[in-house]
Amino acid sequence: MTGEDRFARERLVPGWDPEAFSRATAVVVGLGALGNEAAKNLALAGIGRLVLCDPDTVEATNLSRSVLFGPHDVGRSKTEAAAEALRRLSNSVVVESRAHDLAAGVGLGELASADVVLSCLDSLRSRMRLLGRCALVEAPLVDGATGPWEGEIRLRLDTQEACYGCTLTAHQRSSADVPWSCLDDTTAGPLGTSIATTALVAAWMTQAALRSVLGMRPPYRMVRIETLxxxxxxxxxxxxxxxxxxxxxQGDITPCPLNNRATAGELTATMPPGDEPLTWSRFPLSPRCRACHPYTEAVGDRPAAGSLVSRCDRCGRGLRPRFSNRLRDAAPKARLAELGVPPQEILPVRRPRGDYTWHRLSS
Ligand SMILES: [Zn+2]
Ligand SMILES: [Zn+2]
Structure with a gap:
């Protein structure tokens, strides 16, 4: 069957453009029930390239709502299992699997280049992190949330428009990683949901994403779907x-010849001595005893109380883990990917005067 035959019915839909879809990249963050359904829809609609990001493995409780997973996938990486199923649905789709947290899985440069990003996450903190990363590079974002019999989608297509973050309080925006749904932002735990609401919300998300890829942005930015x-x-x-x-x-983004397989030492060697290349997420440093190394600069944020991991060889004091987001603090041989830097990340570089330049890693 030729590609033309495959989309014969869609070509009858006013405005539908299989060629535009085949050239498009969609990033799907979160491969739970909603991500399964949305990724399935995008692959069937003919989106040419899908980047799937989720650090988790398939659990038995995913199977009742996840079209891309079967019982034999339990324990496998969600993105790997989903990628395999999507390639069975469409022999033309290119699927990339990123079995990482969203900030380590998809670089800002990739978000910037994507035609649309789909947020299929189940915690407020993850949603806000993805919203924040998309906002940095003005990536079009479609977020979905499901409740027991209802759901919501929220679009963020333009920097100047109200976004989903605008509807939250400052406290909620800075919220910890609490389970969350569209109708209940307390910390009561995950609400029940089903494949019926999941499929409805994913369909709305897909429609908004496809319209956005076609350059026909929907007039709405948030829709509440109530089945009752x-x-x-x-x-x-x-x-x-x-x-x-x-x-x-703001400002120019300089292409960097290195990619995220380069080491921290290789990257810092490309910078003038006063320039401070940073990561967006902190990475762990080897613990060091404050008593035996009293002049060691305290690095990064305060560690969580009680997070003692090991004891000092010399004095026996408990050592607390240390974190940093300064690449000059990392072991020079550590690869950027090992430090949580995703492909095509745009790294901030703080200059001696306190201003920033931006360096985009290559792929
Ligand atoms: Zn906002
Ligand atoms: Zn010590």
Whole structure:
């Protein structure tokens, strides 16, 4: 069967463009039930390249809502299992599997180049992290959330528009990693949901993503879908002045010849001595005893209370883990990927005057 035959019905849909879809890249973050359903829809619709990001493995409780997983996949990487199933659905789709946390799996440069990013996450903290990363590079984002009999989608297509973060309080925006759904932002734990609401929300997300890829951006930015009342309606979001997700990276982004397989030493060697290349997420350093090395500069944030991991060889004091986001603190032989730097990341470099330059790693 030729590609033309495959999309014969879609070509009858006004505005549908299989060629535009085949050239497009969609990033799907979160391969739980919603990510399964959304990735399936995008592959069937003919999106040419899918980047799947999720650090988790398939669990038995995923199987009742995840079209891409079977019982034999339990224990496997979600992104690997999903990639395999998607290639069976479409022999033309290119699928890349990133079995990492969202900040270590997909670089800012990749988000910037993507035609659309789908947020299929189940915690407020992860949602806000992805929203923040997309906002930095102005990547079009479609976020979905499911409740027991209802759901929501939120679009973030333009820096100047109200975003989902604007609808939250400052406390919620800085929230810890609590389970969360669209209707309950307390820490009560995950709400029940089903394949029915998952499929509905994923369908809305897909429709919004495809329209966005086609350059026909939907007029709404948030839709609430209620199956009990039979209502689905747009919800107006208002821009909050204190929402931090409206300040994209300013200034030139310099292409860096190195990629994330390079070492920290190789990267810092390309920088003038006063320039401080940073990572967006902190990486662990080997613990060092404050008593035996009293002049050691305290690096990074305070460690969590009680997070003692080992004891000093010399004095026996408990050692606390240390973290940093300065690449000059990392072991020179550590690869950037090992430090949690994703492919095509855009690294901030703090200059002696306190301003920043931006360096985009190559692929
Ligand atoms: Zn906002
Ligand atoms: Zn010591």
């Amino acid at each position: 009342t039979g209502r689905s309606e747009p919800v107006l979001m208002t821009r909050a002045p204190d929402c931090p997700h409206h300040r994209p990276i």
